[in-house]
Amino acid sequence: MLERVGLGKAVARRYPREFSGGQCQRIGIARAMMLNPQLIVCDEPVSSLDVSIQGQIVNLLLDLQRDFGIALLFISHNLAVVRHLSRRVLVIYLGRLVEIAPRDALFAAPVHPYTRGLLAAASGVALGEAEPPPSERPSGCVFRARCPHRQDLCAVAQPALQAVGPEHFVACRRARDLMS
Numbered sequence: 001m002l003e004r005v006g007l008g009k010a011v012a013r014r015y016p017r018e019f020s021g022g023q024c025q026r027i028g029i030a031r032a033m034m035l036n037p038q039l040i041v042c043d044e045p046v047s048s049l050d051v052s053i054q055g056q057i058v059n060l061l062l063d064l065q066r067d068f069g070i071a072l073l074f075i076s077h078n079l080a081v082v083r084h085l086s087r088r089v090l091v092i093y094l095g096r097l098v099e100i101a102p103r104d105a106l107f108a109a110p111v112h113p114y115t116r117g118l119l120a121a122a123s124g125v126a127l128g129e130a131e132p133p134p135s136e137r138p139s140g141c142v143f144r145a146r147c148p149h150r151q152d153l154c155a156v157a158q159p160a161l162q163a164v165g166p167e168h169f170v171a172c173r174r175a176r177d178l179m180s
């Protein structure tokens, strides 16, 4: 498996301190793969790596996914990586799912105000106030305190996910208004 993740058998005799960050990630992936998994949960697997190394690790994960038929649940704040790697994207705000969509639909036409803000922020437009800690989650819609489209009704309860397109779901009372 060390060979399969691009390290080679000889590294098995090295000490942990002798490995770079990217090599450590490869070892972590090899360890997970040794269990012959159906699913690997990757929690920010490239966030601490140089940009040049990030691409190598993402491509390694894609190769393993294809060759071994495993599913990847990839958790990241890096939208460029999410866009490159994902088929389906789930957007979470303060612990609540606010939008689920196929990758291309989400990046072409996001609906939830938080998703729109995230994508705009990735293009250099500020998202506004900072995200509060989960302990300060507001009543009603979880995004209410920061939402430019909020109405009184938004204070009643967290909206349920509703279908707005093929495999596309949004938790916003005004989803239909925002799409028109």
Ligand code: SF4
Pocket: 112, 113, 114, 141, 142, 143, 144, 147, 148, 149, 150, 151, 154, 159, 171, 172, 173, 174, 175
């Ligand atoms: S439910 Fe209301 S506050 Fe929440 S995202 Fe939609 S418009 Fe904004």
